[in-house]
Amino acid sequence: MDSFSFYNPTRIHLGSGMIKVLGQEMSGAGVRKCLFVAGGGSIRQNSVHTQVCESLKASQIDWIEAWGVQANPTLEKSRELIEVARQENVDSILAVGGGSVIDSAKATAAGFFLDDVWNAFTGKERINKALPVFTVLTLSATGSEMNGTAVITNTEERKKWGIGSPLLYPKVSIIDPSVQCSLPFKQTVNGALDAMAHILEYIFMDETAAATLAVDAALLRTIAEMTDRLKENSCDLAARANLAWSATLALNGISGAGLQGGDWACHTIEHSFSALNPRIAHGEGLGVIFPAWIEYVSERQPERFLHWARNVWSADSVALALRRFRDKIASWGSATSLRDLGIRESDLGELRDIIMQSRGVGRIVKFAAGEIEALLMLAF
Amino acid sequence: MDSFSFYNPTRIHLGSGMIKVLGQEMSGAGVRKCLFVAGGGSIRQNSVHTQVCESLKASQIDWIEAWGVQANPTLEKSRELIEVARQENVDSILAVGGGSVIDSAKATAAGFFLDDVWNAFTGKERINKALPVFTVLTLSATGSEMNGTAVITNTEERKKWGIGSPLLYPKVSIIDPSVQCSLPFKQTVNGALDAMAHILEYIFMDETAAATLAVDAALLRTIAEMTDRLKENSCDLAARANLAWSATLALNGISGAGLQGGDWACHTIEHSFSALNPRIAHGEGLGVIFPAWIEYVSERQPERFLHWARNVWSADSVALALRRFRDKIASWGSATSLRDLGIRESDLGELRDIIMQSRGVGRIVKFAAGEIEALLMLAF
Numbered sequence: 001m002d003s004f005s006f007y008n009p010t011r012i013h014l015g016s017g018m019i020k021v022l023g024q025e026m027s028g029a030g031v032r033k034c035l036f037v038a039g040g041g042s043i044r045q046n047s048v049h050t051q052v053c054e055s056l057k058a059s060q061i062d063w064i065e066a067w068g069v070q071a072n073p074t075l076e077k078s079r080e081l082i083e084v085a086r087q088e089n090v091d092s093i094l095a096v097g098g099g100s101v102i103d104s105a106k107a108t109a110a111g112f113f114l115d116d117v118w119n120a121f122t123g124k125e126r127i128n129k130a131l132p133v134f135t136v137l138t139l140s141a142t143g144s145e146m147n148g149t150a151v152i153t154n155t156e157e158r159k160k161w162g163i164g165s166p167l168l169y170p171k172v173s174i175i176d177p178s179v180q181c182s183l184p185f186k187q188t189v190n191g192a193l194d195a196m197a198h199i200l201e202y203i204f205m206d207e208t209a210a211a212t213l214a215v216d217a218a219l220l221r222t223i224a225e226m227t228d229r230l231k232e233n234s235c236d237l238a239a240r241a242n243l244a245w246s247a248t249l250a251l252n253g254i255s256g257a258g259l260q261g262g263d264w265a266c267h268t269i270e271h272s273f274s275a276l277n278p279r280i281a282h283g284e285g286l287g288v289i290f291p292a293w294i295e296y297v298s299e300r301q302p303e304r305f306l307h308w309a310r311n312v313w314s315a316d317s318v319a320l321a322l323r324r325f326r327d328k329i330a331s332w333g334s335a336t337s338l339r340d341l342g343i344r345e346s347d348l349g350e351l352r353d354i355i356m357q358s359r360g361v362g363r364i365v366k367f368a369a370g371e372i373e374a375l376l377m378l379a380f
Numbered sequence: 381m382d383s384f385s386f387y388n389p390t391r392i393h394l395g396s397g398m399i400k401v402l403g404q405e406m407s408g409a410g411v412r413k414c415l416f417v418a419g420g421g422s423i424r425q426n427s428v429h430t431q432v433c434e435s436l437k438a439s440q441i442d443w444i445e446a447w448g449v450q451a452n453p454t455l456e457k458s459r460e461l462i463e464v465a466r467q468e469n470v471d472s473i474l475a476v477g478g479g480s481v482i483d484s485a486k487a488t489a490a491g492f493f494l495d496d497v498w499n500a501f502t503g504k505e506r507i508n509k510a511l512p513v514f515t516v517l518t519l520s521a522t523g524s525e526m527n528g529t530a531v532i533t534n535t536e537e538r539k540k541w542g543i544g545s546p547l548l549y550p551k552v553s554i555i556d557p558s559v560q561c562s563l564p565f566k567q568t569v570n571g572a573l574d575a576m577a578h579i580l581e582y583i584f585m586d587e588t589a590a591a592t593l594a595v596d597a598a599l600l601r602t603i604a605e606m607t608d609r610l611k612e613n614s615c616d617l618a619a620r621a622n623l624a625w626s627a628t629l630a631l632n633g634i635s636g637a638g639l640q641g642g643d644w645a646c647h648t649i650e651h652s653f654s655a656l657n658p659r660i661a662h663g664e665g666l667g668v669i670f671p672a673w674i675e676y677v678s679e680r681q682p683e684r685f686l687h688w689a690r691n692v693w694s695a696d697s698v699a700l701a702l703r704r705f706r707d708k709i710a711s712w713g714s715a716t717s718l719r720d721l722g723i724r725e726s727d728l729g730e731l732r733d734i735i736m737q738s739r740g741v742g743r744i745v746k747f748a749a750g751e752i753e754a755l756l757m758l759a760f
Contacts (some may be wrong), residue, residue, distance in 0.1 A: 004392075
């Protein structure tokens, strides 16, 4: 088990009706006026917008709304948000939405104090200061509600890169599972696959971290079981709550404790899919590439994958576990091949080139260009 | 699944050799002079004292040492520590030891600003301020290294009571598993049983909290497996690290998320054992009372215990799981009855009276005096 440090100061309130505590939490933290960052408008349909506004009003907090953050959020949008935050002289950022909205809010919180926010991604500027971030989560997936990282896409340069800083942990995140009842099942699945992928990036790194591996297997099983339940009943509140909390734990430091920082090849590879076609959902892309990656790497190092096979899929072999994993993904109606994602064989060369721009692909296997091609063919 | 809030700002450094970062962490937090609280001197034998002093010196931190905290730490000792802290005008408390030392440090940190520290336990005074607490853990058991509570014994009044405040979370806790290699197996077992008991206090509360229940079963299995490994090899470092992290997770908020605050009957009852005889180890006492409590309560509500039976002990019935739990405890050489603890049948009436002084015993079953007698007889 590798040495590790754990620090996570985000305060979580999880439960139905919890949005009402937002205003007093923000006001208790000294907030007077926030930038209210949101996506395409779904929060107007499910009463979240109303609940948030009422809570802010009740605590005499002023706000300015900035809409239009999309999936695979762009650098352009973050720059626009930073401009508004400066013009309106806000003292904090409130993200109301899913991971894209929260990541944009974090980039804004840091970029507020930088010459240009992209400099934080390239390493040209350091994050020494950030506005406090508060979140109301509406889609459990990325774990961004309880960590200090953000991923933003520079569309021009086709780079989907990340930043991380202890200053970017949200101060408070509200997770009301009931607001996720109105999600289409497809989005629930994308979220579940994203959360599973976060855990999968860690668990093959070090077989000696028994406590974390046991916890991670428990979370993977729970995510699969809760997704099954939500397929039957989109408003199974306990399933929503358990899926939500599992997704938060999947990337808040708990799932990676003692696991050497994780592998992250599959995330690097999947980011190339959205660079090629931003309409490909991150979670669905991960659901395609992860089984292929496990198949590819387990051929060389089968013993690394046995714990997962046994403890997540009750399977005595990696092959059987893989079959069960792929069957599960298919049973949720999610893509199981690059072809299903709308990627053509003639795109694979371009995907490989985008992937090879990254600073290293994978750690268990460090992928060279030729191996990336082989892996993409396997996923095709 | 019950609504819950989670907040835990303690920074953890877990790993061999981690004590060396202590000084810079404390100095980074603005510490100039701390009260160095310790137990009976074992940290002089295993080099921990030397490592801590070197790290403090390297960061120009001044300290004053206060020794002699014992198991089941007393109010008297906390009052003495507060006196020293005031006389020496320290700006922080450093606990180097197990849960008793850390709990005494927390009581000192709060009591420093109170008329009398016991007032915080009785509710006569509120904790509005506390000195920052830092810890170097030398025995994994109580979880106090990553939570905001402390339990202290008022010997005169025979009360073993607790306090809790967000101000009492340690700022930084160092968990170096290698320093626990020199522990006698008996102490390792007491720690493991204490950690298991913390999880057991939660898991029978609400069968809908699937994510937390799965994580908790994973932790219980891990604790049992790591203890088995340490019986064979006291210096199995990975087992030490995994047991340590499991014990921390057992009472840092993760194990109780969505579980309504837990039951805590067994802790209340066990506290009476140490009130009767302070030489009874807390963990060993819990290892006696918990199986009896499960037997007693499961006769009325068997379905509550099936998840635990299946997922922790791979047993299809509570009876079989209980047998496996008791066999495991016996295999570690720990007491399995009150008689083993040196308690006589003639003591049971007094125990009952001490227990009934508490503000309520249990929540799944609220024990009246007659039921306490029956339960004690079962444990006898």
